[in-house]
Amino acid sequence: YNAKLAQELGADDYGMKRYVMAFLKSGPNRDQDPELAQEIQAGHMAHISSMAESGKLVLAGPFLDGGEIRGIFVFDATMEEAEALTAADPAVQSGRLVMELHPWYGSAALMQINEIHQTLTR
Numbered sequence: 001y002n003a004k005l006a007q008e009l010g011a012d013d014y015g016m017k018r019y020v021m022a023f024l025k026s027g028p029n030r031d032q033d034p035e036l037a038q039e040i041q042a043g044h045m046a047h048i049s050s051m052a053e054s055g056k057l058v059l060a061g062p063f064l065d066g067g068e069i070r071g072i073f074v075f076d077a078t079m080e081e082a083e084a085l086t087a088a089d090p091a092v093q094s095g096r097l098v099m100e101l102h103p104w105y106g107s108a109a110l111m112q113i114n115e116i117h118q119t120l121t122r
Contacts, residue, residue, distance in 0.1 A: 006108065009108040009109065009111045009112070010076075010108055010111070011108035012108075015107060015108055015109070016105055016106060016107055016108060017076075017105070017106070017107075017108045017111075018103060018104070018105055019058065019074050019075060019076060019077075019103075019104045019105070019106055019110070020074070020075040020077055020078070020079055020081075020082035020101055020102070020103060020104065021072060021073070021074050021075075021101070021102050021103075021104040022072060022073040022074075022075065022082060022086055022099045022100065022101050022102075023069050023071075023072060023099070023100040023102075024062075024069070024070045024071040024072065024073065024091075024097050024098075024099060025068055025069050025070060025097065025098050025099070025100060026068050026070060026096075026097070026098075027091075027092070027094075027095045027096050027097045027098045028095055028098075029094060029095025029096060030095075030096050032094070032096070037096070040090050040091055040094045040096055041091070043089075043090030043091070044089055044090050044091040044096075044097075047088065047089045047090060048060050048073075051073075051075075051085055052114050055076065055114075056075055056076055056077050056081065056085060057073055057074070057075060057076075057085070057114075058074045058075065058076050058110050058111060058113060058114065059072070059073070059074040059110060059113055060072065060073045060074070070097060073086070073099075074104065074106070074110065076111065079101060079103065082101050083101060086099040086101070
């Protein structure tokens with residue numbers, strides 16, 4: 001047991017903490033021309049990077065099956081903060097995506113994913 005690390009990561013006695021999980025779902029407005037869709041996607045990716053750099057976005061990724069649920073975000077944030085962060089996403093603003101938010105309880109170790117991820121990307 002690493003008490004110092006548990007405290008740094010905000011872990012409870014079970015090594016867990018509260019997060020907010022967002023399901024990114026296909027929105028009602030997905031018929032933009034390819035150039036505009038690409039611009040929106042670039043803004044979406046920049047927003048993801050910004051949220052990760054701020055420490056609020058712990059985990060993000062797309063689903064690969066092409067279904068209605070396009071991806072997930074996991075936030076180290078309150079529900080209100082997560083709502084504001086997702087509302088600021090260009091893909092949400094354009095209607096290409098809608099977000100469904102849920103409080104979630106998971107391992108506090110997730111807080112280290114972004115730091116580890118940076119050591120794996122070229």
